[in-house]
Amino acid sequence: MRQQAQNSKRTRQYEHIKDSALHRGESEKRAKEIAGRTVNKVRAQQGESKTASKTSLNDMSPSRRGGERSHSGAGGRTYAQLYAEARTKKISGRSGMNKAALLKALG
DSSP states (O other): HHOOOOOOHHHHHHHHHHHHHHHHTTTTTHHHHHHHHHHHHHHTTTTSSSSOOHHHHHOHEEEEHHHHHHTTTTTTHHHHHHHHHHTTTTTGGGGGGGGHHHHHHOO
């Protein structure tokens, strides 16, 4: 019975990840690849697969990795977002600052 429950759980998980990737604009092929790799890694970490790579076992779980990276984007806030925040805080010299300088000025 446990095997059946795990299979249906992983099937639901696969579909959810695939739908999320499609919603983000990934192609069908790429969405299937992301979902398959993620579910396989979770299965390996949970001991549900016969074989597993060292990186799958020693790396952090996909859900934790996603939680740490969510809402930060590739490099955090954009230059435009930083500039707008500097404008609302009335930081002088902001027009000549680059992204790193804006980050430093905003603290």
